[in-house]
Amino acid sequence: MDSEKPHVVLLSSPGMGHLIPILELGHRLITLHSLRITVLVVATDPSTVRSHLHNQPADVRDLLEVVFLPPVDISPYVGPSTAILSVLVLMMRHSMPLVRSSIDGMRSPRPSALIVDLFATGAFDIAEEFGMLKYVFDTSNAWFLALTVYHPHLPESEENRHVVDHEQLDIPGCPSLVYDDTVDVYMNPENRILHEDYAEMGRDMAKADGILINSWEELEPATLKALRDPKLLAKFSLPSVYPIGPIVRSVEPIGGSSFDCGEIILSWLNKQPQESVLYVSFGSGGTLCIEQMTELAWGLEMSGQRFIWVVRPPTVDQKWGSLFKLKKNGLTRLDDGTPEYLPEGFITRTKEQGLVVPLWAPQTQILAHKATGGFFSHCGWNSTLESIVNGVPMICWPLYAEQKMNATMLSEHLGMAVRSKKAGTDRVLPRKVIETMVREVMGRDTAEGKRLRSTVREIQRMANAALEEGGSSYDALSKVVKQCEIKVQEAKERARGA
Numbered sequence: 288m289d290s291e292k293p294h295v296v297l298l299s300s301p302g303m304g305h306l307i308p309i310l311e312l313g314h315r316l317i318t319l320h321s322l323r324i325t326v327l328v329v330a331t332d333p334s335t336v337r338s339h340l341h342n343q344p345a346d347v348r349d350l351l352e353v354v355f356l357p358p359v360d361i362s363p364y365v366g367p368s369t370a371i372l373s374v375l376v377l378m379m380r381h382s383m384p385l386v387r388s389s390i391d392g393m394r395s396p397r398p399s400a401l402i403v404d405l406f407a408t409g410a411f412d413i414a415e416e417f418g419m420l421k422y423v424f425d426t427s428n429a430w431f432l433a434l435t436v437y438h439p440h441l442p443e444s445e446e447n448r449h450v451v452d453h454e455q456l457d458i459p460g461c462p463s464l465v466y467d468d469t470v471d472v473y474m475n476p477e478n479r480i481l482h483e484d485y486a487e488m489g490r491d492m493a494k495a496d497g498i499l500i501n502s503w504e505e506l507e508p509a510t511l512k513a514l515r516d517p518k519l520l521a522k523f524s525l526p527s528v529y530p531i532g533p534i535v536r537s538v539e540p541i542g543g544s545s546f547d548c549g550e551i552i553l554s555w556l557n558k559q560p561q562e563s564v565l566y567v568s569f570g571s572g573g574t575l576c577i578e579q580m581t582e583l584a585w586g587l588e589m590s591g592q593r594f595i596w597v598v599r600p601p602t603v604d605q606k607w608g609s610l611f612k613l614k615k616n617g618l619t620r621l622d623d624g625t626p627e628y629l630p631e632g633f634i635t636r637t638k639e640q641g642l643v644v645p646l647w648a649p650q651t652q653i654l655a656h657k658a659t660g661g662f663f664s665h666c667g668w669n670s671t672l673e674s675i676v677n678g679v680p681m682i683c684w685p686l687y688a689e690q691k692m693n694a695t696m697l698s699e700h701l702g703m704a705v706r707s708k709k710a711g712t713d714r715v716l717p718r719k720v721i722e723t724m725v726r727e728v729m730g731r732d733t734a735e736g737k738r739l740r741s742t743v744r745e746i747q748r749m750a751n752a753a754l755e756e757g758g759s760s761y762d763a764l765s766k767v768v769k770q771c772e773i774k775v776q777e778a779k780e781r782a783r784g785a
């Protein structure tokens with residue numbers, strides 16, 4: 288019977304923020320829809336990925352077939368000014384021959400569909416060659432998808448108003464994008480390669496048989512309507528859009544990873560009062576400059592709130608310094624264990640108040656713990672969804688990619704987060720502002736604190752309902768599965784007729 292199930296190949300670009308939702312999608316397709324799944328992974332740092340896989344629940348490990356593609360060398364094509372988006376596009380472009388030979392080698396059953404993330408739409412040609420359905424899984428939200436789709440069609444005059452005059456960019460039928468929240472491509476207009484890479488992503492959407500997004504109907508109804516409206520964004524030949532989220536990691540078992548100090552963190556959390564701990568983390572790649580780390584440390588200390596802070600060595604000019612590799616070096620410690628880039632004596636002074644965790648923490652465990660009451664986050668979409676499914680309000684500190692859009696969505700459209708507009712810009716945000724934001728989000732007895740909590744819980748309830756059988760996201764994914772089943776059926780009929 289196994290050979291009757293559709294076999295679907297998922298392709299992930301480098302970065303844990305891309306791989307994690309792809310693996311979770313694979314998990315969901317196996318457990319809820321009984322598909323056979325192979326995940327092709329392009330990883331710059333397979334050891335981090337392997338360590339993450341090792342930490343997955345046994346059922347996920349056993350069912351997913353994960354293939355690591357050999358690393359490609361793109362060093363001749365990148366320089367210090369190459370944008371992160373272009374780096375990812377290049378890596379995926381150079382990996383295509385490996386993707387092709389891997390798919391070519393898959394037999395019994397031959398895969399009937401290929402699902403790729405935003406950076407890998409170049410693989411659609413391969414899918415066509417092998418007669419497979421082709422889908423994009425945009426691991427972000429509908430608003431960012433709308434911008435991506437609109438970008439190649441944006442009239443030059445409108446683009447100039449945004450890029451040169453810093454006016455808001457109106458995306459048909461969707462919330463406008465104010466310049467302060469804009470994405471790299473409009474901040475670096477001279478970078479034509481970045482401009483063209485992003486435009487190609489947008490154009491490639493039209494080649495897909497469907498676009499999956501990690502959002503859900505009830506979260507972004509207006510934007511989804513615009514994406515489907517032939518007078519608005521659907522006029523750019525868009526295929527059907529399937530909001531299938533929130534697809535997030537299940538809570539991982541503690542231990543086993545070479546990075547985390549799970550046992551220590553968990554036993555510390557177990558001793559803290561309910562919803563009293565602020566979790567501070569900037570995703571898999573986020574890094575701050577040393578001046579900002581100092582202010583953040585003081586802000587946390589002055590707030591008097593409990594915290595768990597995932598620290599990474601500071602970087603000078605890159606906000607995504609750890610995206611491809613978590614550096615284990617640079618953690619020189621002062622006498623009391625404080626890393627040298629934090630204020631002297633910080634660990635001693637805050638030893639009753641918080642935990643400083645180097646590099647990587649078991650985030651899903653922390654956010655799911657009853658002692659956690661707030662998340663100070665870079666607003667990566669996975670982190671955002673993990674906060675929502677656990678009903679944890681946020682402080683926004685966007686760093687790169689579409690994170691400023693996410694921050695606006697969370698603080699202004701949804702009202703489940705606090706944000707200082709200066710956070711994450713090139714200016715260093717002073718400790719006093721940080722202290723105020725921390726107190727605001729952790730204030731369980733203040734009107735604002737209560738409002739934030741009840742708002743995020745309402746969104747959490749919507750998210751759960753969307754995923755349940757009969758919910759909007761469950762139904763959307765079922766439609767995609769149905770198309771794969773029809774494809775298998777057609778192939779069988781063709782084989783019988785031949």
Ligand code: UDP
Nearest residue numbers: 304307570571572647648650667668669670
């Ligand atoms: N993550 C984690 N521990 C860490 C930092 C990150 O488990 O110390 C996970 C986090 O739970 C999330 C992913 O890494 O699933 C980060 O994805 P996100 O989209 O939030 O940000 P990105 O890393 O892509 O910027």
